[in-house]
Amino acid sequence: MPDTIVTSETSSKSSDFNSNSRIICRVCEKQFSQYTCPRCNTRYCSLHCYKSHSLRCTESFMRENVMEELQQLQPDEQSKSKMLDILKRFHEEEETDSLDEEESDSSLSEETIQKILSGGQISFDDLSVEEKETFPESCCHWRAQQID
Numbered sequence: 391m392p393d394t395i396v397t398s399e400t401s402s403k404s405s406d407f408n409s410n411s412r413i414i415c416r417v418c419e420k421q422f423s424q425y426t427c428p429r430c431n432t433r434y435c436s437l438h439c440y441k442s443h444s445l446r447c448t449e450s451f452m453r454e455n456v457m458e459e460l461q462q463l464q465p466d467e468q469s470k471s472k473m474l475d476i477l478k479r480f481h482e483e484e485e486t487d488s489l490d491e492e493e494s495d496s497s498l499s500e501e502t503i504q505k506i507l508s509g510g511q512i513s514f515d516d517l518s519v520e521e522k523e524t525f526p527e528s529c530c531h532w533r534a535q536q537i538d
Contacts, residue, residue: 416443420435427447
């Protein structure tokens with residue numbers, strides 16, 4: 391009876407088969423290829439090799455994917471009308487907010503504004519009580535804008 395036990399006779403043959411059937415990457419020619427380009431059937435081993443194997447293949451692949459995605463994103467009429475309604479509401483709110491800001495920005499009375507427009511000079515004593523209270527805050531706000 392022999393002392394050597396053989397576990398499998400096909401193991402050496404299968405490794406020979408795998409090494410013979412493995413194809414080297416056509417781009418870098420350093421590693422075994424794992425992938426095939428769907429456009430030109432070039433064998434490659436990595437994403438880097440795919441991107442560098444043919445600009446024509448990669449660009450057409452990207453272009454097709456982008457176009458396909460854009461076609462899926464085409465809105466229907468209902469989506470368009472909803473978006474228009476949202477944009478109109480947003481625009482109206484912005485206009486209302488800007489009008490409110492313009493009204494609140496003018497802290498001077500009509501009388502004081504008329505004096506300034508007519509070329510007359512005004513002093514702190516010419517201001518109303520409310521204007522005198524908001525004057526220091528307005529100066530700080532003006533100064534902060536000058537610094538920015």
